[in-house]
Amino acid sequence: MMTRKIVPQPGILDIDLYVGGKGHVDGMSNTVKLSSNENPHGACEKAKQAFRAVAGNMHIYPSSDHAELREAIAQVHGVDADRVICGNGSDEIIAFLCKAFAGVGDEVLFTEHGFSMYRICALGAGATPVEAAEKDRHTDVDALLAAVTDRTKLVFVANPNNPTGTMVAESEIARLAEGLPEGCLLVLDEAYAEYVAGFDGHLSLVEDRDNVFMTRTFSKIYGLGGLRIGWGYGPQEIIDVLYRLRGPFNVNAGALAAATAAVQEVEYTEKCRADNAKWRDWLVAELATAGIPCDPSVTNFILAQFGSEAEADAADACLNANGLIVRQVKGYKLPDCLRITIGKGADCKRVAAVLREFKESWQG
Ligand SMILES: Cc1ncc(COP(=O)(O)O)c(C=O)c1O
Structure with missing residues (x-):
């Protein structure tokens, strides 16, 4: 044989x-x-209760459109529910973005001490990961802009960043978004946004521009890491693309119920x-x-x-x-x-x- x-x-x-x-x-x-x-x-008590309430219905498929959770997110964060996509952790949203927008011959850019899933998901999509130096463990916008080529399709910046814990000013992030060439999407990973008092995760930048996307998670301040649930928000055209990749039941019923309760417990x-x-x-x-x-x-x-x-x-x-x-x-x-x-x-x-x-x- x-x-x-x-x-x-x-x-x-x-x-x-x-x-x-x-x-x-x-x-x-x-x-x-x-x-x-x-x-x-x-997690908050209401999230635990909501999760327990799902136990009797485990044989029923979860919602496929995540409408209730998207609506709750929309109300709490003041965003458009139609432009929210929920994922099996924000990791899944990062993977969707790479798969949808970067392939063989394309580059995915991130910072020197950036979250490791950017590299993993870029390679998983066949793209080339590229790192830009940081300045004293802070995102360096000049270094990022200098590393952009005509093959750069995605730029991931966590602000605040993990594992450094540092954050740069919104004006710097805006300068980065402004400096990117056409066809290149800036993804702001806002897994830790809720820890910064009065911070909206750069929402106004997402709303004002057509080349900025934001990811959020329920794994950190909401205490739902074990359930795997996160979300993304951005321009309608980007969301429409990501929805084509999303499995119909990518988020389980327990996670949806707990997250819907958690986000409202301000x-x-x-x-x-x-x-x-x-x-x-x-x-x-x-x-x-x-x-x-x-x-x-x-x-x-x-x-x-x-x-x-x-x-x-x-x-x-x-x-x-x-x-x-x-x-x-x-x-x-x-x-x-x-x-x-x-x-x-x-x-x-x-x-x-x-x-x-x-x-x-x-x-x-
Ligand atoms: C910067 C950053 N982004 C994304 C994630 C992934 O979070 P999730 O649990 O939502 O997949 C983490 C988790 O540690 C993180 O630190």
């Missing part, structure tokens, strides 16, 4: 597997997971935002006095900087030994840093105490 080599599409074998935040330490229970930027308070969201800001700023100040600097984070995580990769490794091991799981970010070209999700107040106090003691005894 003739053997035939079965080969995947171009780019697929260049994908490095996504490395998620660690969830446990071998041989240890009672650990605190601060490695995936989850909301330590979980007070709970605000409480989580304020609690996060309080403990984030406290932890940054504590670490600074312990000799561990962090960039000014506007998100629900901080990027703690150590003197070397060896020191960051040792700090990570020390946190683990004390039941605290944070995120190494070597894959993001930040080998001497650790990304630490802001947990509850007591978790932050434990992190501060462990790292202070570590720093005092470190002799690298």
Whole structure:
């Protein structure tokens, strides 16, 4: 029998597997997971109730048009429900965008320390991922514009960014949108927008322009990471294209019900935002006095900087030994840093105490 080599599409074998935040330490229970930027308070009560209510109807297919959720999003965020698309996490929206607008020979541009799904989804679509340098772990619009070619089809910018936690001014994002050539779409990944007081996720830019798209998630402040649900918003022509790729039942019934309840619980969201800001700023100040600097984070995580990769490794091991799981970010070209999700107040106090003691005894 003739053997035939079965080969995947171009780019697929260049994908490095996504490395998620660690969830446990071998041989240890009672650990605190601060490695995936989850909301330590979980989802609001109404979202939990809505999810439980779906249990009796699990044999029924979910809504295919997501109308109820899109309507709730529209009311809360003041957007047009017809231009909202829901996805199995915002990851799925990122994948739709790459598949729809970038292919072999095209380039997908993002920043040096940008979220790893941009590269994965670009390669998955057969396109070429291109990185632009950041300036002191901040998005550098000049570097992005300089990296644009006539093959650039998509530019992904998370503002605020993960894993740096930093954010650049809207005027810079507007300058980027203005400077892109025709046929190139700017995607603003707003997974952490809700953590910034009074910030609309650059919604006005999306509304004013025909080359800007926004992605949002329910995985972070809404505490629904386990259900996988996010959404995208942009020009009607872009949405119409993405809908052609969306599976009819891409979001499950439990996720839809919980997200519809969660987005309307504005007070709970605000409480989580304020609690996060309080403990984030406290932890940054504590670490600074312990000799561990962090960039000014506007998100629900901080990027703690150590003197070397060896020191960051040792700090990570020390946190683990004390039941605290944070995120190494070597894959993001930040080998001497650790990304630490802001947990509850007591978790932050434990992190501060462990790292202070570590720093005092470190002799690298
Ligand atoms: C910047 C950024 N974008 C997108 C996502 C993906 O979120 P989702 O859970 O909605 O797929 C994350 C998750 O960590 C993220 O940090």
